[in-house]
Each structure stands twice: as C-alpha cells, then as structure tokens.
Amino acid sequence: MLQDILVTGLVNGGVYALLAIGFSLIFGVARIVNIAHTAFYMLAAYCFYTLLTKTGLGFVLSALISVGGVTVFSVLCYRLVIEPVREHEAAVLIATIALALIFQELMLFTFGGHFLGIPSTLEGAVRVLGVSIPYQRLLILVVAAAMLTLVWFVLYRTRLGLAIRATANDLEVANLMGMNVHRVAMISVAISVALAAVAGVVVAPVFVVDPFMWLAPLVTMLAIVVLGGLGSLKGSLIGALIIGYVEAITVFVLPAGAYLKGAVALLIMVAVLLARPEGLFGVAFEEER
Amino acid sequence: MYLLRRAWAELKNEIFVLPSRTLVLAWVVALLALPLVYGDPYVMRILTMTCIFAIFAASWDLLAGYTGQVNFGHALFFGAGAYASALLSLKLGLSPWATIWAGAAVALLFGFLVGYLCLRLRGSYLSLATLAFPLIALGLLFAFPDFSGGELGISGLRRLATTPMGNYYVAAVSMLAVVFGLWLLADSKFGIVLHAIRDDELAARASGINTLRYKMTVFAIAGAAAGFAGALFAHYIRVAGPSTLEVALSFQVVIWGVFGGLATIYGPVVAVFLLYPLTEWLGSFRAFGELRLLIFAIIVLLVLLFMPRGLTPWVRDRIETQCPRCKQRNGFWKRICRLCGAALQAEVPRAQRLVGHQ
Numbered sequence: 017m018l019q020d021i022l023v024t025g026l027v028n029g030g031v032y033a034l035l036a037i038g039f040s041l042i043f044g045v046a047r048i049v050n051i052a053h054t055a056f057y058m059l060a061a062y063c064f065y066t067l068l069t070k071t072g073l074g075f076v077l078s079a080l081i082s083v084g085g086v087t088v089f090s091v092l093c094y095r096l097v098i099e100p101v102r103e104h105e106a107a108v109l110i111a112t113i114a115l116a117l118i119f120q121e122l123m124l125f126t127f128g129g130h131f132l133g134i135p136s137t138l139e140g141a142v143r144v145l146g147v148s149i150p151y152q153r154l155l156i157l158v159v160a161a162a163m164l165t166l167v168w169f170v171l172y173r174t175r176l177g178l179a180i181r182a183t184a185n186d187l188e189v190a191n192l193m194g195m196n197v198h199r200v201a202m203i204s205v206a207i208s209v210a211l212a213a214v215a216g217v218v219v220a221p222v223f224v225v226d227p228f229m230w231l232a233p234l235v236t237m238l239a240i241v242v243l244g245g246l247g248s249l250k251g252s253l254i255g256a257l258i259i260g261y262v263e264a265i266t267v268f269v270l271p272a273g274a275y276l277k278g279a280v281a282l283l284i285m286v287a288v289l290l291a292r293p294e295g296l297f298g299v300a301f302e303e304e305r
Numbered sequence: 306m307y308l309l310r311r312a313w314a315e316l317k318n319e320i321f322v323l324p325s326r327t328l329v330l331a332w333v334v335a336l337l338a339l340p341l342v343y344g345d346p347y348v349m350r351i352l353t354m355t356c357i358f359a360i361f362a363a364s365w366d367l368l369a370g371y372t373g374q375v376n377f378g379h380a381l382f383f384g385a386g387a388y389a390s391a392l393l394s395l396k397l398g399l400s401p402w403a404t405i406w407a408g409a410a411v412a413l414l415f416g417f418l419v420g421y422l423c424l425r426l427r428g429s430y431l432s433l434a435t436l437a438f439p440l441i442a443l444g445l446l447f448a449f450p451d452f453s454g455g456e457l458g459i460s461g462l463r464r465l466a467t468t469p470m471g472n473y474y475v476a477a478v479s480m481l482a483v484v485f486g487l488w489l490l491a492d493s494k495f496g497i498v499l500h501a502i503r504d505d506e507l508a509a510r511a512s513g514i515n516t517l518r519y520k521m522t523v524f525a526i527a528g529a530a531a532g533f534a535g536a537l538f539a540h541y542i543r544v545a546g547p548s549t550l551e552v553a554l555s556f557q558v559v560i561w562g563v564f565g566g567l568a569t570i571y572g573p574v575v576a577v578f579l580l581y582p583l584t585e586w587l588g589s590f591r592a593f594g595e596l597r598l599l600i601f602a603i604i605v606l607l608v609l610l611f612m613p614r615g616l617t618p619w620v621r622d623r624i625e626t627q628c629p630r631c632k633q634r635n636g637f638w639k640r641i642c643r644l645c646g647a648a649l650q651a652e653v654p655r656a657q658r659l660v661g662h663q
Contacts, residue, residue, distance in 0.1 A: 043429070049429055049432065049433070051556075097606060097610070100610055100613075101609060101610065101613045103613070104613040104614065106375075106563045106567055106615075107563065107609045107613040107614075109375075109559065109563065110559065110560055110563045110564065110605060110609055111606060111609060113556050113559065113560060114560070114602040114603075114605045114606040114609075115602075115606070117598055117599075117601075117602040118599055118602045118603060118606070120598075121596065121598045121599035121602065122599065125596060125599065231552055234552075235436065235437070235440055235552065238433045238436055238437075239433075239437060241433070242430060242433045242434055246429055246430060246433075272447075272448045275444055275447040275448045276444050276445075276447075276448050277444075278440055278441075278443075278444050279440065279441045279443075279444025279445060279448075280444075282437035282438075282440055282441050282444075283437075283441060285434065285437055286422065286434060286437055286438075286441075289422075289425075289426060289430070289434050290422060290425075293425040293426050293427075293430065294430070295430070
C-alpha cells in the first residue's frame with residue numbers, strides 16, 4: 017500500500033504541478049484568475065481523442081497537434097475576450113467563467129455527455145520496488161518532469177523568461193524599462209495554456225474524457241495555488257506534491273476516502289491559510305493596497 | 306383625501322422625477338399584480354425560482370460588491386440554509402414556516418465561521434479560499450449519506466403554501482422585503498463603512514473603524530440572507546440536494562452579480578430577473594434545450610464586452626445624469642439640476658471637447 021501511495025501521489029502531483037504552475041504564471045504576469053484554465057486541459061483531451069480515433073494519426077503527432085492547436089486557440093480567446101476588458105477585474109473573472117462554460121457546453125453538444133475512453137498510449141507495466149507501474153503513468157511522470165524543466169529553463173535562463181519574471185514582479189516598471197508587457201502577457205498565456213494542454217493530453221488515456229472533467233482538477237488546482245502562494249512557481253510545485261500525496265493517502269487509508277479526498281485537500285489548504293495567509297511561498301501582500 | 310393627495314405628491318416628487326425609481330416602482334407593481342392577471346402555473350414556477358435566486362444574488366452583492374470580499378463559495382450559505390431547514394422540518398416535524406428561520410440562523414452561523422476564517426485573507430486569496438468551503442461541506446455530506454441523503458439529498462419536504470400563486474407570493478414578498486432591506490442597509494452609514502473597507506481597508510482602520518467586526522457582520526448578514534433563500538428554495542422544490550452546494554451555483558451567483566453591476570444590490574436582482582427566465586425560456590425550445598447554457602454564456606460574454614461595469618450602471622448612465630455640483634441624480638431630459646440649479650451639461654466649446662477634459 018505504501019508503494020501505491022508513493023506512486024499515485026507522485027503521478028497525480030506531477031499532473032497537478034503542470035496545471036498549477038501554468039495558472040500561477042498567468043496570475044503572476046497578467047493578474048488574471050483564469051477559471052478557464054482547466055477547460056483548456058479538457059479541450060486538449062477532447063482534441064487528442066478526436067485526432068487519435070477519427071483521423072488515425074499517430075500518438076505523437078495527435079498529441080503535438082492538440083497541444084499546438086489549443087495553445088493558438090487560447091491566445092485567440094485572450095485577444096478577443098480577455099484583453100478588451102482587462103481593466104475591469106470582475107469582468108475578466110466572469111469572462112473566464114463564461115469561456116469555461118462555453119467550452120463545456122460545446123463539448124457536451126458535439127460529443128455528448130458520456131465518458132469517452134482513449135486507448136493507452138503505451139501498454140505494459142514496469143515493476144519497481146515490488147509495485148507495478150503502468151508505462152502510461154510513467155509517461156505522465158516523465159512528461160511532467162520534462163515540461164517543468166523546460167519551463168524552468170525558459171523562465172530562468174532566457175531573456176524572455178527574464179521579461180516574464182520582471183513583468184510579474186512589477187508591471188509598470190517593466191513597461192518603463194521598454195518591455196512590451198502586452199506581448200509578455202500574451203506569451204505567458206500561451207505557455208500556461210500549453211502546460212495545461214500537455215497535462216490534458218497525457219492524462220486522457222488514464223482518466224476518462226467527459227465535458228465536466230475540468231471542474232474537479234480546477235478546484236484542486238486552485239487549492240494548490242493558494243496553498244503554495246499565488247504567483248509563486250516554487251510554491252505551486254511543492255503544493256502540487258503535497259496535495260497529490262494527501263489525496264493518495266486519503267483514498268488509500270480512510271474509509272469513504274474517495275468522497276473525502278477533495279475535502280481533506282481543501283481542509284489542508286484552509287489550515288495553511290489560517291497559519292500563513294499568503295500561502296507557503298507567497299510574498300506577503302505587496303502593493304495591492 | 307388629504308392622505309391620498311399627500312401620497313400623490315410624494316410619488317410625483319420622489320419617484321417620477323427619476324426614471325430609475327419609476328422603473329423600480331413599475332417592477333414592484335408588476336411583480337405583485339402579475340398573478341392576478343396571468344396565473345399560468347409554469348410562469349409562476351419560473352418567477353418563484355427567480356425571486357428566490359434574486360435574494361441569493363443580492364446577498365452576494367452585499368458581501369462582494371460593497372465590502373469587496375469576493376466570495377466564490379456563496380453556495381455554502383444557500384446549501385446550509387436548505388439542508389438545515391430540510392433536516393429540521395423532516396426529522397423534528399416542525400412547520401416549514403418556522404424552519405426557514407432556523408435555516409437562515411444556521412447560515413448566519415456559517416457566515417460568522419467563514420468570516421472568521423477569512424479575516425486575514427484578501428483579494429484573490431479570499432476568493433479562492435472561500436471556493437473551498439462548500440466543497441468541504443459537499444465531501445462531508447457524501448461521506449455520511451445516512452444523515453444527509455447522499456447524492457439524492459433530503460426529499461419529501463412540505464411546501465409553504467399549497468397553490469402556485471401562494472408560493473409565488475411567499476417568494477415575491479420575501480424577496481421584496483429582503484432586497485429592500487439589504488438596499489437600505491447598503492445605503493445607510495453601515496454601507497458607507499463597507500465601501501470604505503473595500504476601497505482601502507487600512508485607511509478605514511486608521512479612521513477608527515473596527516474593520517474586522519464589520520467584515521464578520523457582513524459575512525453573517527449575507528450568509529443569513531443566502532440561507533433564507535436556500536431554505537425557501539428547498540421547501541419550494543421539496544428537495545434539499547447536493548446541487549445547492551455545487552461550484553456551478555457559486556459561479557452562477559458571481560455571473561449574476563457582475564453581469565448586473567457590482568455594489569448596487571438592484572443590479573444582481575435585475576440580472577437574475579433577465580437571465581434566469583431567459584435560460585428557462587430557451588430550455589423550453591427543443592432545439593435550444595441542449596444549447597441553453599451555451600447561449601447564456603455567450604450572452605454574458607457579449608454584454609460584458611460592451612458594458613464591462615455591468616448592465617445596470619450602463620443603463621443608469623444612459624437614462625440619468627449626475628449633477629456636477631451636488632452629486633444628485635437627474636433624469637436625462639433635465640438641463641439644470643432639479644435640486645441645486647447647476648447646469649448639467651456645461652457648454653463646452655467643440656474644440657475643447659475634442660481635446661478632452663484636462
């Protein structure tokens with residue numbers, strides 16, 4: 017059981033980390049609370065499903081096309097819907113909720129409400145320490161690790177990353193230093209949604225695909241982001257692992273654990289917030305006065 | 306006769322001078338008179354639900370619009386009221402007329418609890434943390450299905466009145482009472498303090514206002530109003546189910562609030578009265594039945610693109626102008642202020658208007 021907990025926690029934590037880091041990035045740079053974040057994850061899963069089962073493209077090609085397509089689509093949504101109302105925080109919030117609802121209803125209308133299963137990308141399993149890990153879960157882990165390393169590299173080792181971090185730190189000063197903050201915001205939207213889309217594509221074969229699959233990870237992701245500190249990437253990563261393990265432990269140890277896993281994860285978030293209102297790694301409330 | 310003439314004078318001087326007040330009066334009269342003219346049970350049903358959700362949306366606005374505590378988990382109070390009232394009336398056999406108040410009281414306690422837990426949180430942290438509370442409650446409900454009925458909820462509740470018209474009047478009258486109560490509260494000195502807390506909490510505290518106590522009070526009041534709505538809802542549809550705690554309901558109330566216009570109380574009510582019947586009406590067409598949520602979301606999105614501050618502030622700016630000197634509002638046809646006589650549209654030379662106000 018211990019091995020099960022270790023593996024499940026790590027895999028779920030990896031997926032959550034992909035989602036939470038993207039959300040954190042978009043919040044840090046553009047101050048958008050993007051409720052539609054996991055809706056893009058759902059869109060990518062559907063896109064992957066359609067390409068895989070209907071057109072007969074290979075796994076790799078369908079995955080690449082879905083991630084790319086969803087990313088381009090998200091930038092379009094950002095330009096058409098979010099950017100015109102950027103000054104009004106409440107309007108941005110509603111716009112993202114409305115977008116998520118629109119995606120959900122469109123998928124419901126096109127594919128119907130039933131669960132869709134995707135054949136496993138990789139068959140078989142490997143035995144590590146006496147517990148068998150399906151290759152698919154291993155793939156999730158590898159992809160998550162690779163994407164996180166890539167994001168780290170982009171953010172901390174390139175000029176673009178420097179611009180993104182500068183904008184997140186202080187938008188006005190970054191603007192005065194000659195950075196095109198609108199473009200930086202757009203690029204971070206693209207990066208963040210690409211991460212969500214990757215998560216959607218890799219988990220699609222493990223979980224089922226349905227139009228409401230965005231709600232549960234949304235709540236968990238928000239809990240992680242708040243737990244780790246809004247806008248803090250390190251916090252999101254560590255928060256994702258914490259919540260991933262907490263959920264795994266609840267499911268395997270407690271009776272009726274499957275019902276309680278969300279509640280326990282959220283209780284931990286509330287407990288952390290009571291002790292440290294800015295989250296584990298958040299900066300104490302900055303200039304937001 | 307004297308009283309009649311007095312009432313007419315009041316009406317003319319206080320209500321008909323402003324188009325917005327005339328609209329409110331017309332709406333109240335229409336709401337109360339409608340069942341006498343057109344008592345179709347289907348329409349009654351939709352309007353009853355609309356009234357219940359209007360209470361819910363107005364209570365959210367007091368918390369989020371006025372005080373700036375943007376609550377993403379307002380469904381907690383709705384669900385708490387619904388479940389508390391349902392359990393009391395079913396397990397103890399009390400009359401729903403009594404348990405509704407008990408539901409509101411339980412929601413008030415929940416309001417205190419959430420308010421206490423969130424005292425140190427601000428802005429987005431508060432929004433995202435409050436999202437968690439109804440989901441924690443939902444997890445607990447599912448974990449103890451003997452007590453809560455699990456997925457199915459608690460069914461077999463008694464209604465408040467037996468006829469559709471009776472139920473409608475219960476909902477409509479309580480909606481008017483609660484909404485006008487909240488409106489008065491928000492317009493009073495208390496409401497001004499709430500504005501101050503939203504705009505600058507530190508400055509409000511520096512002015513000697515115990516902001517913590519005010520925030521707790523507002524959470525409790527908004528919770529009680531939402532719980533009251535929840536209890537009415539449970540007794541109207543005769544089920545208190547998990548749907549009263551879902552994320553969808555919490556988001557729905559945020560949409561109503563922002564769509565109608567924040568910090569107005571009447572804005573969310575207007576939004577509910579437009580959007581809820583609209584979605585129901587769309588749902589009644591077979592072709593649109595599956596698309597109604599989609600159409601709803603698209604309408605909300607389009608309206609927000611053109612009126613980012615919400616619907617009612619936009620409309621209000623069209624039909625009324627604010628006096629630059631005394632800040633009173635005037636009908637759009639007035640050229641000078643009805644109270645202080647200042648010119649409303651200052652004669653601005655064309656060139657200057659092009660440059661803008663500098």
